[in-house]
Every structure is written in structure tokens, then in C-alpha cells.
Amino acid sequence: MERAKLSPAISISVAGAAITVISLWYGQNHGWLPEAASQNAPLVDGLFNLMMTISVWLFLAIQGVIVLAIIKFRKQPGDETDGPPIEGNLSLELVWTAIPVVIVMVLAVYSFDVYQQMGGLDPMASHDHMRIAQVSSGSAIAGSLDGDQGLPHGQKVALGIGASPASEGMDADVTIDVMGLQYAWLFTYPGNVMAGELHVPAGRDIQLNLQAQDVLHAFWVPQFRLKQDAIPGRMSQLRFHPETPGTYPIVCAELCGPFHGAMRSTIVVDPPEEYDAWYQTQIASAIDSDATDSRVATAIGVTDLSDADRLALHPNAPAINAKAIAQMAHAHHNHPNP
Ligand SMILES: [Cu+2]
Numbered sequence: 456m457e458r459a460k461l462s463p464a465i466s467i468s469v470a471g472a473a474i475t476v477i478s479l480w481y482g483q484n485h486g487w488l489p490e491a492a493s494q495n496a497p498l499v500d501g502l503f504n505l506m507m508t509i510s511v512w513l514f515l516a517i518q519g520v521i522v523l524a525i526i527k528f529r530k531q532p533g534d535e536t537d538g539p540p541i542e543g544n545l546s547l548e549l550v551w552t553a554i555p556v557v558i559v560m561v562l563a564v565y566s567f568d569v570y571q572q573m574g575g576l577d578p579m580a581s582h583d584h585m586r587i588a589q590v591s592s593g594s595a596i597a598g599s600l601d602g603d604q605g606l607p608h609g610q611k612v613a614l615g616i617g618a619s620p621a622s623e624g625m626d627a628d629v630t631i632d633v634m635g636l637q638y639a640w641l642f643t644y645p646g647n648v649m650a651g652e653l654h655v656p657a658g659r660d661i662q663l664n665l666q667a668q669d670v671l672h673a674f675w676v677p678q679f680r681l682k683q684d685a686i687p688g689r690m691s692q693l694r695f696h697p698e699t700p701g702t703y704p705i706v707c708a709e710l711c712g713p714f715h716g717a718m719r720s721t722i723v724v725d726p727p728e729e730y731d732a733w734y735q736t737q738i739a740s741a742i743d744s745d746a747t748d749s750r751v752a753t754a755i756g757v758t759d760l761s762d763a764d765r766l767a768l769h770p771n772a773p774a775i776n777a778k779a780i781a782q783m784a785h786a787h788h789n790h791p792n793p
Pocket of ligand 1: 711
């Protein structure tokens with residue numbers, strides 16, 4: 456009966472210290488997040504790791520108390536008495552209210568700071584710059600923006616992630632228009648170069664102007680910790696610094712129709728020289744007017760295709776047989792109007 460003599464204060468302290476060490480370790484070593492390939496990814500990960508640390512601590516503490524109570528306070532054989540009539544405990548209630556308040560306040564302030572460092576508070580500032588750039592630099596950017604189609608005059612509410620404080624007031628190094636449509640992403644580079652694949656140079660300041668042609672889509676690159684809705688009739692923006700050269704998935708994260716799950720693309724982060732070389736080849740093929748025409752025709756034609764044909768545009772999409780497509784189409788057409 457050596458253990459019974461341990462004072463409760465010591466037992467609780469030892470258990471608390473053990474739980475804290477485990478939580479701190481797991482919060483940094485959970486391995487739940489994919490590679491961090493953009494400049495703001497470590498900021499997001501820091502916040503996530505803190506939340507993970509707190510969650511693990513609470514999980515272990517609460518589950519530990521439950522398991523302990525089940526074992527220690529279980530009904531003894533032959534004991535038919537009632538439990539003690541406990542009404543409440545003011546100090547306990549104050550403590551378990553105060554702790555969550557502190558946790559939530561810390562997370563609120565921290566996440567606000569992360570959002571601010573990512574440029575989430577001021578996407579409009581870049582829009583203003585973009586429009587000034589349009590007026591002053593003429594055709595290249597203005598052409599790709601399609602005459603303010605997604606940004607009506609007087610639109611004040613900006614959506615997305617703008618310039619980080621370090622690059623505030625500066626134009627992005629590369630600005631690319633992104634159009635989401637069922638079920639593909641189309642990318643238009645300066646000089647009206649159109650591509651189905653997104654290439655960006657590493658270590659540069661990139662700005663994406665997002666639009667949707669038909670329904671809501673969401674542009675998500677998990678490795679960049681970036682996600683933003685693309686909205687019909689409104690422009691939204693993502694500004695970021697890709698850091699690590701490589702190929703990463705672009706995932707549509709907004710249920711946008713029966714083949715939403717196949718709406719994936721690729722972002723290739725190239726070393727700057729390779730990006731320049733790639734861009735030059737795109738320019739060269741765009742100058743060949745036949746190539747441009749067929750590309751534009753492909754882009755426009757996507758909306759006129761049947762669902763099966765659209766799916767065929769995505770060689771990596773999971774195989775869906777004709778019967779399943781027919782069923783989906785059937786279900787789709789019979790769906791009552793909301
Ligand atoms: Cu989509």
C-alpha cells in the first residue's frame with residue numbers, strides 16, 4: 456500500500472507534468488500536415504501545432520480522469536447506498552470557465568496575427584494596385600483581367616489573401632488569372648498565355664486572381680496552406696511566396712457538381728530560370744495563332760461538353776463507368792428546383 460501514501464498533490468503534479476511533456480512532443484511531431492512549401496506555411500503550422508498541443512493535453516487529462524474515476528470509484532460489491540449529494544462547486548466552475556476563455560483568447564490573438572502576416576487583412580490594397588497597374592501599363596494585364604469583369608466598379612469588399620506586410624504596396628512579381636469551371640482550372644498568364652497547368656517561379660511574390668464561370672469552386676493547395684473560394688461574378692485573390700520547387704496538387708475544395716472530386720490540377724513550382732524558360736515556350740506557342748485558337752476553343756468548349764466528356768479531360772480521375780455517369784445525370788436532372 457505504498458502508493459496510497461502518495462499525496463494527491465504530488466500525484467496530480469507528476470501526471471500533469473507527464474501529460475504536458477507528451478503534449479508538447481506530439482504537438483511538434485504529429486505528422487498530420489503535408490510538406491510546407493510556401494512562405495506562410497510555417498506560420499499556419501505554428502498555429503496548428505499549438506492547437507494540437509492544447510488538444511492533446513486536454514484529451515489526455517480528461518480521458519485520464521474518466522478512466523481513473525471508472526476504476527477508483529466503481530461500485531463495490533454489496534454497496535447499495537446512494538452517491539454523495541454534490542450540488543456544485545463554485546471555484547471548480549470558475550476554473551473550468553476561465554481556462555477555456557484564456558485558451559480561446561490566446562488562439563484568437565495568435566491566429567489574427569498569423570492572418571495579418573499572411574496578408575489576409577488587406578487584399579483590397581493589392582486590387583487597387585492592380586487597377587493602377589492596369590491603367591499605367593496597358594494591355595498585358597488589362598487584357599488578362601478581362602475588362603474588370605470580376606471586379607465591378609465600386610466593389611469594396613475584397614476576398615482572399617493579399618500582400619504580406621513585407622511586400623505591401625508592391626505589385627506581385629507574377630500575376631496569373633485563375634478561372635474555375637465545372638470541372639477544371641484554367642490559368643491565364645500575362646500576355647494572354649493560357650494553360651491548364653499552373654507554373655510559378657520559386658521564391659517570388661505570386662498573385663492569383665480567382666474567378667468562377669459557373670458555380671462556387673475553391674482553390675486549395677494543401678502544401679501552401681492556402682484555400683480560397685472562387686465565386687461567380689466576383690474576384691478573389693491569393694498572394695503567396697512558393698518556396699520549395701516541386702509539383703503540388705490543386706484541389707477544388709467546394710462541392711461543385713457530380714465530378715467535383717475529379718476537379719484537380721497541378722501547380723509546378725519551378726526554379727526562376729526554369730519558369731522563364733517554360734513561360735517563353737508558352738509565349739512561343741501562343742504566337743502560333745492556330746495553337747492559340749485551339750486552346751481557347753478547348754477552354755470555351757469545356758462548358759458545352761457532356762459530363763462524360765468532361766471527365767475524359769482528366770486522365771487522372773478515378774474510373775467511373777458509364778452506368779454510374781448515367782445514374783448521376785439522371786439524379787441531377789430529376790432534382791427538384793430549390
Ligand atoms: Cu469545383
